[in-house]
Amino acid sequence: MNGMIWDVKVHYHRYDAVIVGAGGAGLRAAIETVGKCRTAVITKLYPTRSHTGAAQGGMCAALANVEEDSAEWHTFDTVKGGDYLVDQDAAEIMCREAIDAVVELEHYGLPFNRTPEGRIDQRRFGGHTRNHGEGPVRRSCFAADRTGHMILQTLYQQCVARDVNFFNEFYVLDVRFADDSSTAAGRRVESVVAYELATGDLHVFATKAVLFASGGFGKVFKVSSNAHTLTGDGPSLLYRRGIPLEDMEFYQFHPTGIYKLGILLSEAARGEGGILRNNSNERFMERYAPTVKDLAPRDMVARAMLTEVREGRGIGPNKDYVHLDLTHLPPEQIDAKLPDITDFVRTYLGIEPKSAPIPIQPTAHYAMGGIPTNINGEVVIDAEGTVVPGLYAAGECACVSVHGANRLGTNSLLDIVVFGKRGGRAMGDWVRTVDWAGDGQGAQADVEARITRAATSNGSQKVHEIRTELQDEMMDKASVFRTEDSLASVQGTIGELRTRYADIKIDDKGKTFNYDVVEALELENLIDLAETTVLGARARTESRGAHFRDDFPTRNDEEWMKHTLVTRAENGDVTLSYKPVTDGPYKPMERKY
Amino acid sequence: MTSVDLKQKPGSTPAGNTKMEPGKPVDVTLKIKRYNPDVETKPHWETYVVQCEPTDRVLDALHKVKWEQDGTLTFRRSCAHGVCGSDAMVINGQNGLACIQLIQDVGAHITVEAIRGLPVIKDLVVDMEPFFAQYRSILPYLISNQEPGYKERHQTQEQRDRFDDTTKCILCAACTTSCPIYWANDTYVGPAAIVQAHRFIFDSRDEAREQRLDILGAKSGVFKCRTAFNCSEACPRDIKVTKAIGEVKRAIIAERG
Numbered sequence: 001m002n003g004m005i006w007d008v009k010v011h012y013h014r015y016d017a018v019i020v021g022a023g024g025a026g027l028r029a030a031i032e033t034v035g036k037c038r039t040a041v042i043t044k045l046y047p048t049r050s051h052t053g054a055a056q057g058g059m060c061a062a063l064a065n066v067e068e069d070s071a072e073w074h075t076f077d078t079v080k081g082g083d084y085l086v087d088q089d090a091a092e093i094m095c096r097e098a099i100d101a102v103v104e105l106e107h108y109g110l111p112f113n114r115t116p117e118g119r120i121d122q123r124r125f126g127g128h129t130r131n132h133g134e135g136p137v138r139r140s141c142f143a144a145d146r147t148g149h150m151i152l153q154t155l156y157q158q159c160v161a162r163d164v165n166f167f168n169e170f171y172v173l174d175v176r177f178a179d180d181s182s183t184a185a186g187r188r189v190e191s192v193v194a195y196e197l198a199t200g201d202l203h204v205f206a207t208k209a210v211l212f213a214s215g216g217f218g219k220v221f222k223v224s225s226n227a228h229t230l231t232g233d234g235p236s237l238l239y240r241r242g243i244p245l246e247d248m249e250f251y252q253f254h255p256t257g258i259y260k261l262g263i264l265l266s267e268a269a270r271g272e273g274g275i276l277r278n279n280s281n282e283r284f285m286e287r288y289a290p291t292v293k294d295l296a297p298r299d300m301v302a303r304a305m306l307t308e309v310r311e312g313r314g315i316g317p318n319k320d321y322v323h324l325d326l327t328h329l330p331p332e333q334i335d336a337k338l339p340d341i342t343d344f345v346r347t348y349l350g351i352e353p354k355s356a357p358i359p360i361q362p363t364a365h366y367a368m369g370g371i372p373t374n375i376n377g378e379v380v381i382d383a384e385g386t387v388v389p390g391l392y393a394a395g396e397c398a399c400v401s402v403h404g405a406n407r408l409g410t411n412s413l414l415d416i417v418v419f420g421k422r423g424g425r426a427m428g429d430w431v432r433t434v435d436w437a438g439d440g441q442g443a444q445a446d447v448e449a450r451i452t453r454a455a456t457s458n459g460s461q462k463v464h465e466i467r468t469e470l471q472d473e474m475m476d477k478a479s480v481f482r483t484e485d486s487l488a489s490v491q492g493t494i495g496e497l498r499t500r501y502a503d504i505k506i507d508d509k510g511k512t513f514n515y516d517v518v519e520a521l522e523l524e525n526l527i528d529l530a531e532t533t534v535l536g537a538r539a540r541t542e543s544r545g546a547h548f549r550d551d552f553p554t555r556n557d558e559e560w561m562k563h564t565l566v567t568r569a570e571n572g573d574v575t576l577s578y579k580p581v582t583d584g585p586y587k588p589m590e591r592k593y
Numbered sequence: 594m595t596s597v598d599l600k601q602k603p604g605s606t607p608a609g610n611t612k613m614e615p616g617k618p619v620d621v622t623l624k625i626k627r628y629n630p631d632v633e634t635k636p637h638w639e640t641y642v643v644q645c646e647p648t649d650r651v652l653d654a655l656h657k658v659k660w661e662q663d664g665t666l667t668f669r670r671s672c673a674h675g676v677c678g679s680d681a682m683v684i685n686g687q688n689g690l691a692c693i694q695l696i697q698d699v700g701a702h703i704t705v706e707a708i709r710g711l712p713v714i715k716d717l718v719v720d721m722e723p724f725f726a727q728y729r730s731i732l733p734y735l736i737s738n739q740e741p742g743y744k745e746r747h748q749t750q751e752q753r754d755r756f757d758d759t760t761k762c763i764l765c766a767a768c769t770t771s772c773p774i775y776w777a778n779d780t781y782v783g784p785a786a787i788v789q790a791h792r793f794i795f796d797s798r799d800e801a802r803e804q805r806l807d808i809l810g811a812k813s814g815v816f817k818c819r820t821a822f823n824c825s826e827a828c829p830r831d832i833k834v835t836k837a838i839g840e841v842k843r844a845i846i847a848e849r850g
Contacts, residue, residue, distance in 0.1 A: 045671055045677075045679070046679075046721065046725075046764075048677075048678065048763065048764050049671050049672075049677040049678060049679050050677075051671070051672065051677070053672070053676055053677055053763070054672050054674070054676050054677070102745075103743065103744060103745050106741075106745040106746060107741045107745075107746070108735065109734065109735025109793075109796070109798065109799070111753055111756070111757070111760050111796070112745075112753075113750070113753065114747075114748055114749060114750045114753050115750075116750070117747070118747035118748055118749045118750075118752075119745060119747060120745050121750075143760070144757075146676075146761070149676060149761075149763070150760065153760070153762075157733050157734035157735070158734060160729055160733055160734055161732075161734040168721075198714060227671040227672040227673065227677065228670055228671055228672075228673060229671045261674075263673075263674045340676075344674060344675075347675070347693055347695070348648070348674075348695075350648075462660070462661075463660075463664075464656075464660035464661070506664060507663060507664030507665050508664050508665040508667075510629060510631040510632070510665070510715075511631060512629070512630055512631055512714065512715045513667050513714060513715045513716075513718050514667075515659075515667055515668075516659075516664040516665065
């Protein structure tokens with residue numbers, strides 16, 4: 001490089017395995033590789049700032065500590081909640097291993113709330129039922145309304161105890177593969193390239209395997225419960241390297257986001273007895289889900305809320321929100337079980353939730369889709385289950401698929417712990433059986449060019465304007481309700497935004513903590529993932545789970561009981577293909593609650 | 594008891610100096626302490642004016658500066674609602690998280706600078722490594738030699754409540770970097786590390802109480818604390834930090850006595 005500005009330094013490292021992301025899935029995977037191999041955990045934040053820490057309500061497991069329950073009932077609920085797009089073998093494993101996963105977290109020191117007998121307490125959560133839908137069941141294990149915070153802290157503590165190698169504030173931007181004709185995929189992992197935020201230096205990690213646990217991409221939408229940093233970094237970089245993404249059209253909107261801000265108010269609020277009300281104070285969920293009412297799955301509740309708004313029963317000057325009512329709950333129950341979320345309401349809305357209802361609207365929350373994997377976290381690239389040797393994924397960035405078309409509340413914390421562990425174990429075992437694919441020399445070339453291009457951009461477009469327009473359009477046209485027209489329109493917009501992106505302007509030309517460049521790189525990821533979402537949604541001419549088409553309002557099992565794969569070729573051509581859902585004991589039925 | 598009034602630090606402005614009407618946008622003046630090691634040897638102040646809603650967060654105002662006026666302004670942030678601990682900074686002389694302070698509460702004239710006591714790398718970004726090193730020094734993980742078996746250990750809700758307050762810590766460093774003892778002496782383990790130790794010392798399942806009390810009874814430990822209470826005021830999670838430090842002090846005295 002000649003640039004006076006960008007004289008890029010490159011450092012080389014060698015680790016048997018690399019984990020990208022240090023939220024629940026990454027940390028749990030890291031613990032599992034200890035003693036098996038040398039592992040580097042790379043995160044663009046600090047581990048304790050990962051978004052696992054924002055999860056609130058709990059982690060379901062059929063402990064049956066407070067009432068009768070079984071892992072089989074949990075599996076049924078997960079499959080039905082996912083509108084039958086769930087791979088039933090994976091769901092069965094998750095729900096069975098949930099029990100040990102919760103006990104293990106307790107052994108690690110997680111401070112769960114307790115029953116009077118001193119056992120782990122459990123509470124109700126949306127879509128979790130007794131005996132195949134008879135009524136709500138107390139299945140969610142929790143630590144007040146900060147269960148995710150406690151999982152993140154506890155897993156980080158265990159990593160500190162095991163002296164795990166962290167590379168904090170390193171942003172992974174590429175994975176390089178080596179050609180390998182002895183593998184079905186024709187290639188295997190050779191190295192990972194990261195950008196060190198503090199210095200602007202590049203780091204090449206020669207490695208046998210990499211596990212992506214980089215989280216979601218909720219910043220594709222305007223109103224979102226997701227952190228600013230949740231920009232789908234893992235899935236988008238693999239997508240650009242030809243790895244398909246699965247079921248990207250299935251994006252969950254959580255019903256109870258704080259109006260306009262999108263900050264999450266846990267489903268635990270309804271689990272503890274909170275009620276949704278429209279402008280005539282009616283408990284409208286009684287009409288949509290007569291059995292479980294406010295504790296119906298999230299896709300149904302979000303649609304019900306917006307149906308109330310569409311039909312003129314919303315609240316406020318624009319009649320565009322509904323109320324979450326906690327005023328009938330005993331104040332001491334609110335303080336003990338929902339302290340954090342009620343604080344959010346006081347802080348941001350100036351409302352006392354003990355005495356006044358809370359304005360809420362659906363908020364972009366969780367990607368059911370992502371990097372396709374099998375039950376051991378190995379990335380699979382086709383309908384035959386072909387594995388790319390050395391490539392793993394777990395958590396929200398992955399698609400196993402245990403959530404199908406709609407994830408049940410608490411199953412994400414469960415997913416990260418169960419499949420983080422399984423992925424970490426599989427990776428730790430595998431790297432011991434293979435030799436290095438290469439030494440990573442020169443692996444940084446593409447990243448170096450990309451960073452330099454971004455840092456020296458001197459066009460006319462502002463990153464935040466493009467991002468805002470993307471988020472607005474996705475929210476308006478590709479969120480809870482979709483049609484062919486709305487999706488075609490947003491697809492056109494994405495194309496225009498991509499053109500504008502080629503002409504961005506970056507103010508910060510320095511190397512130290514250049515978040516101006518980071519935000520530009522993140523925006524590129526958001527644009528790519530928005531496009532995969534829209535393409536999958538446009539093609540899927542049915543309604544299933546979180547994907548609802550006004551022009552195709554019913555589920556069509558005959559044509560669409562299949563997973564979507566979206567693949568980008570090296571020349572930029574994008575194709576959609578499909579793979580079958582792994583079925584099991586549960587046959588598709590109409591979803592009634 | 595010593596008390597240090599941070600509100601009177603140079604460069605700060607009294608809060609709430611403009612009357613704000615609900616829903617009516619207001620011009621907010623941000624005076625930000627800037628430092629870029631690539632181009633300068635010492636920090637300087639810069640002033641920006643942005644339009645905000647009274648209910649916007651200080652973080653929103655900083656984003657407006659970065660996104661609309663000056664992309665070089667550098668600060669950490671992630672969750673934007675007070676649970677990740679990325680955006681601790683000194684706002685009008687007091688430590689806090691930019692994402693949980695609203696414009697209507699801090700006023701239309703806001704000074705912002707990096708938290709003190711940790712090396713500034715750029716603008717509002719400090720080197721967190723010394724802070725995490727102190728955290729690691731107190732053995733921040735449950736230590737138990739009991740074989741727990743296949744089921745959960747039992748713990749009564751009362752035993753669980755004993756350390757509830759200190760489990761809320763998000764390691765944002767607002768408390769430690771508000772402490773005048775820490776500013777003067779960076780070998781002091783600091784309030785956040787003590788809070789983390791408290792979480793284990795008072796957990797009925799933990800068996801390393803004595804080890805932790807030894808660490809915190811040493812020269813760089815809790816007895817450096819002069820109960821200035823800055824830490825409790827700074828904590829965005831409302832942890833009673835000074836109380837937790839007091840409980841650890843008393844536990845050490847009881848053990849030694």
